[in-house]
Amino acid sequence: MDNNSPYLHPQYETLSREEISCLQAERLQATVRHCMNVPFYQQKFKEMGITPDDIKTVDDVRKLPFTTKQDLRDTYPFGMVAVPMRDCVRLHSSSGTTGNPTVILHTKKDLDEWANQVARNLWMVGLRPDDVFQNSSGYGMFTGGLGFQYGAEKLGMLTVPAAAGNSLRQIKFMKDFGTTAVHAVPSYVTRLYEVMQEQGVDPRRDTKLRVLAIGAEPHSEEQRQRIEKMMGVKAYNSFGMSEMCGPGVGFECQEQNGLHFWEDYYIVEIVDPETLEPVPDGEIGELVLTTLCREAMPLLRYRTRDLTRVLGRSCPCGRNHVRLDRMRGRSDDMMVLRGVNIFPIQIEKILMQFPELASNYLITLTTDDDNDNMTVEVELAEMFTDDYARLQQLNKDITRALKDEILLTPHVKLVPRGTLPVSEGKAVRVVDKRKVYS
Amino acid sequence: MTIHQLSVFIENKAGRLVKILNILKEGGIQIIASTVSDTVEYGLYRVICDKPSQAYRLLRDNSISVTMNDVFALQIDNTPGQAAQLFETFSKADINISYMYSFMLKGKGIIVFRTGDTDKAREVISLNKFHFISEENLSEVV
Numbered sequence: 001m002d003n004n005s006p007y008l009h010p011q012y013e014t015l016s017r018e019e020i021s022c023l024q025a026e027r028l029q030a031t032v033r034h035c036m037n038v039p040f041y042q043q044k045f046k047e048m049g050i051t052p053d054d055i056k057t058v059d060d061v062r063k064l065p066f067t068t069k070q071d072l073r074d075t076y077p078f079g080m081v082a083v084p085m086r087d088c089v090r091l092h093s094s095s096g097t098t099g100n101p102t103v104i105l106h107t108k109k110d111l112d113e114w115a116n117q118v119a120r121n122l123w124m125v126g127l128r129p130d131d132v133f134q135n136s137s138g139y140g141m142f143t144g145g146l147g148f149q150y151g152a153e154k155l156g157m158l159t160v161p162a163a164a165g166n167s168l169r170q171i172k173f174m175k176d177f178g179t180t181a182v183h184a185v186p187s188y189v190t191r192l193y194e195v196m197q198e199q200g201v202d203p204r205r206d207t208k209l210r211v212l213a214i215g216a217e218p219h220s221e222e223q224r225q226r227i228e229k230m231m232g233v234k235a236y237n238s239f240g241m242s243e244m245c246g247p248g249v250g251f252e253c254q255e256q257n258g259l260h261f262w263e264d265y266y267i268v269e270i271v272d273p274e275t276l277e278p279v280p281d282g283e284i285g286e287l288v289l290t291t292l293c294r295e296a297m298p299l300l301r302y303r304t305r306d307l308t309r310v311l312g313r314s315c316p317c318g319r320n321h322v323r324l325d326r327m328r329g330r331s332d333d334m335m336v337l338r339g340v341n342i343f344p345i346q347i348e349k350i351l352m353q354f355p356e357l358a359s360n361y362l363i364t365l366t367t368d369d370d371n372d373n374m375t376v377e378v379e380l381a382e383m384f385t386d387d388y389a390r391l392q393q394l395n396k397d398i399t400r401a402l403k404d405e406i407l408l409t410p411h412v413k414l415v416p417r418g419t420l421p422v423s424e425g426k427a428v429r430v431v432d433k434r435k436v437y438s
Numbered sequence: 439m440t441i442h443q444l445s446v447f448i449e450n451k452a453g454r455l456v457k458i459l460n461i462l463k464e465g466g467i468q469i470i471a472s473t474v475s476d477t478v479e480y481g482l483y484r485v486i487c488d489k490p491s492q493a494y495r496l497l498r499d500n501s502i503s504v505t506m507n508d509v510f511a512l513q514i515d516n517t518p519g520q521a522a523q524l525f526e527t528f529s530k531a532d533i534n535i536s537y538m539y540s541f542m543l544k545g546k547g548i549i550v551f552r553t554g555d556t557d558k559a560r561e562v563i564s565l566n567k568f569h570f571i572s573e574e575n576l577s578e579v580v
Contacts, residue, residue, distance in 0.1 A: 383503040386445030386552065387536055388475070388482065413479050416447045416503040 008123035012264045013319050020263045024058045027292035035298050037082040040075055061267050066301045076100035080297050088296050092143050092242050104242050105296040113293050117248030118151020124253050125211055125236045127181055129156030136184040138164045143246025144216050148183045167195040174207045183213040185339045190370040193230045204232040213238050216339040258311035258323030265293050268322050273331035281310040286331045305332045337372045342406045344429045350401045351378055360420045367434045374410040379417045439570050440508035442490035446483040447503035465496040471541035511550045511571040531562045
């Protein structure tokens, strides 16, 4: 490692577009052949009348079948694994509250490659082995913990696996250990700053912080700039998803003009979510990713449901890996709040357990002081009491049941029957008023 | 010993109360006493009227969230300390008052309230010979 080099993996990071295409074609062919170890893909290929020999160039990726989250659920838990189970060393899983969880497995090599991606990202934003990296992200099944942990160690930094929460301790660690970089979800950085203010701690004066990595929940450019202003350092946007490995898939370089997606690891497509045809660069569509280096669970054309657009395929930083805009929403109804993925059906399921409630409800998402909040309005089926205490008790019971399900405390509001808007056909269940996508 | 009261669940928004009142007006319902209590988000509109069953059906037919229930209405003399004395009796019997409001009927003070234990409250009212108002008394007024 040359500390003065802006690149950790110059042989991959500085490839020309042509070289990227060649490498991708080669890796795609190997991936497709490897997928033939998975009955799910064997079946798909058969149905579509294709064989691995039909795949020769990168553009041939369009001949391949899509893979959806539902496919991962249907093959739960190990149906998509392409290697003997004894070669798998790690499993990550979603919470699975909407049905079967999605389970992702990794071989030793998969973990190593994942760490390489994260290390490359952290190097790209200026971190070196002398740095002290505090990971204030949830560990365990949430990939933001172990993902950054292994990557930061791979780079050679001193790592502080502080995990999320306990802000006072986080701040003490930052001061005592000379933390120079922190990774956290954006709302938690805001929270840390608030506690610093209460404690009379000035991050500029009292810490050695110089880099922030933020991700795992949607946030606006405005919010990033506010965070940078508060903490007095640059905050870089990180993209990850557990289906691909976790964090590492995409990251901003020091230009802060879009996220570089690593095309030596993934084939990146942006498609129209309706027609599934590719959209031209600059137009918003659904991000579709094909893994190129995955052993345990290769995924072909995985529909991420995230909406974004291509900003460019070159960059003053010298990397020609495609730059994507920050995620601009979802092509399904999944909501991402404070790093937690929530589907409206989860809310609905809980509300329907209360006989006092009618079936009409409305979820409103707002940003208050940089925090995402959820309000759930729901109609009373019948007026069942003349007593406030009972209405309030009902309100409390609903709030608690929802919290147990989605792990966040929503603001529950009971409304009289007939007050919520009823739309024809598909009811509008979610109104997203957050500043994120503006 | 009790009278009917309507409780309407209303949103804290402009025009909601007027809508209810207009429905009652068009049905020829005479309101005798009413009260709105509110929290930040919603209100309960409680109504004593001359034809409660009719009013209840009317509101329901107009898709209004309404419930009808029984409350006590006791008449007290118009001298200081009457209400204090009344509720002290309930308090001694360990009966909680969920809510109460009052109005004047034929120049007499009427206290409307609901208790946690209706049976026990009936007993206390009988034993102490409190002067309670019945549905008939109400319809005499209008």
